Amino acid sequence: MSVGFSYAHEKLDSPVYGEKSIPNYNRERTDNSNLTLVLNYGVTDQFSLSGFFPYRYVLNEKILFRGQYKNQYDGGKYYRESTGLGDIILQGRIKLNPIKDHFSLIFGLGLKLSNGNINSVDKYGERISDNLQVGTGTTDPIVSLFTSELINPILLSGGVFVRISNGENIYGYQYGNELQALLNMDYLNHPSVYGGLQLNYLKTTRDHYEYGKVARDRGGESLFFAAKIGTRISTLLDTEIVAQFPLKQNLNESQLISPFLLQLGFLIKIPS
Amino acid sequence: MKKINLIIFPLLLGLSACALFTDNEEPDIYFPYYDFEILKLGKSISDMVISPNGEFLYLADYSNNKIVQINTSSNMSVSNDIVVGSHPTALSLSPNGQTLGIALEGESNIVFMSLNDFSIIANYSISLMNVNDLSFIDSNTIIISSKTDPSCITLKMDTGIEKSESILNGEFAVNMDSSIIYVATHSSIKKYVKSGNNYIQSSTISDAYGFSATINHFVFNASSNSLFLCASNEDEESTVKHVYSYNGDNLTFAGKFLIKSPGLGVSVTQNGEKVFIAPMDADPMGIFVVEFDAETKLEKNYYLSAGNLTRRGILLSPDEKSFYVLVDTPGDNDSFEPYNSNSFDLQRINIIEN
Numbered sequence: 001m002s003v004g005f006s007y008a009h010e011k012l013d014s015p016v017y018g019e020k021s022i023p024n025y026n027r028e029r030t031d032n033s034n035l036t037l038v039l040n041y042g043v044t045d046q047f048s049l050s051g052f053f054p055y056r057y058v059l060n061e062k063i064l065f066r067g068q069y070k071n072q073y074d075g076g077k078y079y080r081e082s083t084g085l086g087d088i089i090l091q092g093r094i095k096l097n098p099i100k101d102h103f104s105l106i107f108g109l110g111l112k113l114s115n116g117n118i119n120s121v122d123k124y125g126e127r128i129s130d131n132l133q134v135g136t137g138t139t140d141p142i143v144s145l146f147t148s149e150l151i152n153p154i155l156l157s158g159g160v161f162v163r164i165s166n167g168e169n170i171y172g173y174q175y176g177n178e179l180q181a182l183l184n185m186d187y188l189n190h191p192s193v194y195g196g197l198q199l200n201y202l203k204t205t206r207d208h209y210e211y212g213k214v215a216r217d218r219g220g221e222s223l224f225f226a227a228k229i230g231t232r233i234s235t236l237l238d239t240e241i242v243a244q245f246p247l248k249q250n251l252n253e254s255q256l257i258s259p260f261l262l263q264l265g266f267l268i269k270i271p272s
Numbered sequence: 273m274k275k276i277n278l279i280i281f282p283l284l285l286g287l288s289a290c291a292l293f294t295d296n297e298e299p300d301i302y303f304p305y306y307d308f309e310i311l312k313l314g315k316s317i318s319d320m321v322i323s324p325n326g327e328f329l330y331l332a333d334y335s336n337n338k339i340v341q342i343n344t345s346s347n348m349s350v351s352n353d354i355v356v357g358s359h360p361t362a363l364s365l366s367p368n369g370q371t372l373g374i375a376l377e378g379e380s381n382i383v384f385m386s387l388n389d390f391s392i393i394a395n396y397s398i399s400l401m402n403v404n405d406l407s408f409i410d411s412n413t414i415i416i417s418s419k420t421d422p423s424c425i426t427l428k429m430d431t432g433i434e435k436s437e438s439i440l441n442g443e444f445a446v447n448m449d450s451s452i453i454y455v456a457t458h459s460s461i462k463k464y465v466k467s468g469n470n471y472i473q474s475s476t477i478s479d480a481y482g483f484s485a486t487i488n489h490f491v492f493n494a495s496s497n498s499l500f501l502c503a504s505n506e507d508e509e510s511t512v513k514h515v516y517s518y519n520g521d522n523l524t525f526a527g528k529f530l531i532k533s534p535g536l537g538v539s540v541t542q543n544g545e546k547v548f549i550a551p552m553d554a555d556p557m558g559i560f561v562v563e564f565d566a567e568t569k570l571e572k573n574y575y576l577s578a579g580n581l582t583r584r585g586i587l588l589s590p591d592e593k594s595f596y597v598l599v600d601t602p603g604d605n606d607s608f609e610p611y612n613s614n615s616f617d618l619q620r621i622n623i624i625e626n
Contacts, residue, residue, distance in 0.1 A: 017305045022305060023310075023578060025558060025578050025579055025601055025602075026558070026602070027602070063602040064554070064602070065553075065554035065558065065559050065579070065580055065602060066552065066553055066554060066580060067533060067552070067553025067554045067555075068553075068554035068555070068556055068558070068559075069556065075554070075580075075602060076602075162292075164292060176295075177292045177293055179292075179293050203293050205292070205293055205294075205295045206295050206297060206299070213299075214297045214298065214299040214300070215299060216299040216301060219295060252295070253299075253301070253305070254305060
């Protein structure tokens with residue numbers, strides 16, 4: 001049994017069009033903060049259950065032009081925010097050893113639930129955009145595959161995470177599919193400190209709104225580079241700090257991106 | 273065999289999942305994003321004109337009492353400026369493009385500048401106060417309107433001789449040979465036809481707008497013999513939502529260009545086929561200059577601007593490959609300078625060729 005906490009924050013304030021940087025006329029920015037509780041329980045040596053419980057805070061701010069928003073016709077500073085428990089992910093993981101003592105595979109199958117709130121409103125009582133809500137409103141299947149190999153003192157690992165969109169929420173909004181691939185290299189020479197480098201590829205397809213219309217400004221692909229440093233304070237407690245930077249991003253139409261993402265993690269192992 | 277299946281199964285699952293990540297659909301995009309240029313000025317600009325060859329723009333810098341010359345070749349840059357008097361409010365270029373007439377709102381003076389050497393050649397006191405518009409009607413004569421005096425005057429550039437005209441005040445639009453002056457007043461458009469040395473009011477008057485308007489821009493297009501009127505009013509219940517056009521002969525209503533906003537400025541191609549309108553209000557996606565097809569009166573292209581637009585703040589380049597707009601981006605108006613709340617920059621946008 002292990003209990004983990006992970007806190008991640010990103011500030012999306014740099015608009016791009018495709019791969020090109022563009023001006024931010026509305027001075028728009030979005031802060032995404034996630035505090036995630038991760039529970040992992042080993043049922044057997046080969047099978048475990050995991051749960052991810054994210055508590056989210058999303059804040060979007062911009063300066064409106066006159067007439068841009070009917071409820072604030074004269075323009076000016078405007079914000080939208082949502083907070084609360086986001087969609088919970090439950091997953092079963094099975095450990096496979098196709099090649100004896102090498103490249104163990106962990107295959108995961110699970111669901112992203114639809115428990116997160118999708119009804120947050122702005123100060124005028126108008127429901128805010130789906131992509132600023134803490135929940136998605138749909139239950140989606142997720143599949144993951146993870147492998148690792150220790151070549152002392154280097155731990156190589158990699159994995160793929162897939163979320164398949166399962167229809168529209170009650171407001172007719174359907175998120176696109178998501179594919180995330182990770183390549184990880186950790187240096188484990190010290191008993192209590194380790195460092196690592198990571199490549200992270202993210203591909204999302206376009207969202208749809210109003211029950212089938214293709215959304216603009218959504219979806220695309222990104223390649224991130226991340227550096228991390230971790231400590232094993234004791235045999236029962238690990239900490240990790242990850243700083244992630246975009247290497248290349250090609251997004252559909254104009255979207256806000258973040259110049260970096262900061263993540264802080266704790267893992268507490270509870271002996272059985 | 274069992275172990276091989278354990279590898280193949282997840283791999284096949286992964287591959288089939290990858291097939292879900294091909295985006296074949298495209299959204300309906302009504303405006304592309306074009307790269308465009310912005311020249312940071314941070315000034316309150318009340319009017320602008322462009323030289324006939326398109327090489328220089330001249331801006332009336334209302335707050336700093338200056339005329340600013342912009343070199344438009346390659347990258348835009350400020351090439352010169354000169355103090356001309358209190359609050360320049362309107363500009364007019366002489367027919368040969370060598371002289372600039374400048375109306376001052378803050379003093380009862382009209383200034384003439386030579387654009388050959390960017391210097392003031394004449395400065396005349398006039399009898400009008402609160403001048404709001406002026407226009408050359410020949411190479412030596414300019415007509416001037418005021419917000420408060422009911423009648424207009426003409427002024428000779430070489431002698432400074434002033435003459436009262438029986439033309440009511442308003443915004444001017446003058447036809448090609450200056451034989452007709454159109455005046456947009458707060459309630460309707462009037463037409464004045466040259467007869468000898470005087471202008472006589474025609475019996476033809478446009479229908480009343482139906483509201484009391486502030487005229488933001490008034491333009492005559494010779495090819496289509498049409499007038500284009502941008503107006504707004506303060507009354508929320510009858511806020512103007514369109515730009516109107518009128519027939520130059522009989523001032524009948526010739527078209528309504530729907531932009532769901534009062535118009536601040538309009539510019540028309542020389543052949544009269546394309547109409548570019550600067551709206552006052554933003555769309556939820558941003559503020560767009562809207563290109564209309566003059567024949568169908570329908571939107572043809574949308575051009576994203578960098579901020580709020582302003583009256584008389586749009587101008588086509590003579591080659592009609594681009595246009596200039598004055599833009600005020602929200603959030604960049606923080607200034608420690610007292611009384612400085614508007615900071616307009618100059619944006620050049622390339623026109624879509626279709």
